[in-house]
Amino acid sequence: MSIAKAISNAMSGLTATARGTEVVASNLSNIMTPGYARREMVVTAQLLGGGVRIDGITRIVNASLLSEARMAASSVGDVSARASFFQGMEKIVGLPGEPQALSTALTDFQAALSAAAARPDDEIRLSQIVSTASALAGRLNAASTAVQAARSTAQQDIASEVATVNAALERVAYLNARITVLDADGKDATPLMDERQQQIDRIARIVPVQEVTREGGKVALFTAEGAVLLDGSVPARLGFQGNAQVTAGQVVGAPLELLTLNGTALSAAQMRLFGGGSLAANFQIRDQLGPQLQSELDDMAFELHQRLADPAVDPTLGAGDAGLFTDAGARADPATLVGLAGRIALNASVDPGQGGQLWRLRSGLQAPNGEPVGQSSVLNALVDALDAQRPAQPGSGFTGNGSLSSRFGSVESRVATRRVEAQADLAVRSSRQSTLSASMMAEGVDSDAEMQRLLQYEQSFAANARVLSAVDEMINQILRI
Template sequence: MSIAKAISNAMSGLTATARGTETVASNIANVMTPGYARRDMVVSAQLHGGGVRIDGITRIVNSSLLSESRLAASSVGDGTARASFHRSMEKVIGLPGEAHSLSGALTDFQAALSSAATRPDDEIRLSQVVSTASALADRLNAASTAVQGARSAAQQGIASDVATVNASLERVAYLNARISILDSDGKDATPLMDERQQVIDRIASIIPIQEVARDSGKVALFSAEGAVLLDGSVPARLGFSGADQVTAGQVVGAPLELLTLNGTPVTAAQMRLFGGGSLAANFQIRDQLAPQMQSELDDMAFDLHQRLVDPAVDPSLGAADAGLFTDGGARATAATVVGLSGRIALNATVDPGQGGQLWRLRSGLQAANGEPTGQSAILSALVQALDASRPAQAGSGFEGNGTLTARFGSVESRVSTRRVEAEADLTIRSSRQSTIASSLMAEGVDSDAEMQRLLQYEQSYAANARVLVAVDEMINQILRM
């Protein structure tokens, strides 16, 4: 081997050692950085001239594990949104037996009625009936408002998710282009690949994503169900529009909307293409879960209304007269039951605060006067009507005979059961995500292995440096001759 060749070999070895040391340092420094993939230097022997050639820096990524991680993130995003909704509903409705629950407000009202029935001449007791009845109506109103608030939040969440997906897809398309340019120039594009992975992970929590490798370091993105999100230089664009506030009775098409894809409306059947993440969960809350809760509240409010509007309970009422509870001042009907829980109110004729008279509670809402003051028949009939086991209203979510208390308790029980089931489901999903994340971390940077590689580079550096020292000594010997 000539001296020149020895120097060339040693210099190429030192260059590779320096680059390898930089790679190890980067790996150790970013061991906990999200989206960072371990780097490895690729070298090969130079066929002409000897020495080693640096072929590039590669990212070491377990593609199948990364794909599973993204699917798990989508699943957790879906479960988190639904569990949060059910927790908020349980907080508003309350648990059976709790003082602030709907059934607690009903119990207070029934107790006040029973007390007034024993002393119909006592205006303090009659005032307590008005107070507890108003509180019960307010609780139903508040619950309905919370349900529609959840629908509105879901509507806004959809808009936010769509904006995030669109911005992220545009960023991935840009990074694809930059990575392709760097790849063609033979430059290191791994930092941009790390960023791209983080951006795709952001999309994955909203829509389940499948990543497919393309030429020149590019990637194509598809939803898990097959919708094309990015395959080429121009990303797909999701569209969504609608008012921020949603009210009871609004459904898809009247006037709520679904997504559009590249300007084309997505049908209800095609929405499965975007199922599995937080976007789908927000649609489910807006269009299914919250309307179901609203329907149950409306059924309770209608049952309460119908029990007390019966002429057998209050003979002073005519066929068109409102009972103790009204639908915004009017008599509720089966045709107007949607949203009733948000409109139900105490009849103003018995509320002194609204110009009414307390004596109408004992004499009848449409009675001419309050005499005699000791009559308790109507108050007792009101108590019995609430306690009676009656058939469920046609079209309601209740079945068979039941008391009003039983039906309130049934709804509270359903809400609690849904919350427990949603949280149990979220726990399973989160556990799976945690397990996959741990496996992904294990596949990433191993600090012990990196230190071993650093020692190998140190030995390589020493060996190549020794060659240069030996060459230097040889040259000096020759020059001294």
């Protein structure tokens, strides 16, 4: 081997060693960086001229594991949104025995009626009926308001997530173009690939996404159900319009909207293309889960209204008269039942604060006067009406015979069951995501392996340096001759 060739080989070795050391340093400094993939330097021996050639820096990514991790993130986003909704609704509806529960407010009202029936002449006891009845109506109003607030929050989250997906898709398309240019120039594009992975991960938490490799370092993106998000230079564009506030009775098409894809409105069936992530969960909260609970609250409010508006309970009432509870002052109509829980109120005729008289509670809402003060038939009838085992109202979500307390307990049980099921599902899916995340970490940077590689580079550096030192001595010897 000639001196010149020895110098060339040693210099190429030093160059590769320096570059490899940089790669190791980058790996070690980014162990915990999201989206960072371990790098490895690719070198080959040069057959002509000797030495080694750096062919590039390779990102080491387990594509199948990454895809599974993204699907798990979408799944957790879906269940997490629903579990959060159910948890919030359980706090509003409450559980039997809890101070804030709807059933507790009903129990307090029933207790006040029973106490007043024993002493109908006691105005303090009559005023307690007004207080507890107002509290019961207020609890129903608050529950209805909370449901619509949750639907409004879901509507706002949909708009925010659509904006996030659009921005991320635009960035991925830009990074695709830049990576292609760098790849063609033989430059290191791995930092841009890391950023691209982070952007795709952002999308995956909202919509389940599948990544497909294309030539030139590009990737194409599709939803798990097959909708094209990006396949080329121009990304798909999601659209969504909607008011910030959602009210009871608003449904898809009147006036709530679904997504648009590249300017074309999607049908309810086509929305499955974007199912499985937090975006789909928010649509479900807005269009299904929220209205379902609102309907159950309305059924409770209507049965409360009907039981106490019966002329058999209060003989002074006419067919069109409102009972002890009203629909914003009027008699409730089954045709306008939606949102009743948010409108139900105590009849003003028995509330002194609204110009009413307490004696109407014992004598009847339409009675001409409060005499005699000792009559308790109406109060007893009110107590019995609440406790009576009656068939469910036609068209309601209740079945079989039951008292009003059992109806309230049924709704509380349903809400609690949904919360428990959602949280159990979330625990399972979160566990799977944690397992996949741990696997991703194991596939990533191993500090021990990197330190071992650094020692190898140190040995390589020392060997090449010794070659140069030996060549230097040889040249000096020649020059001294």
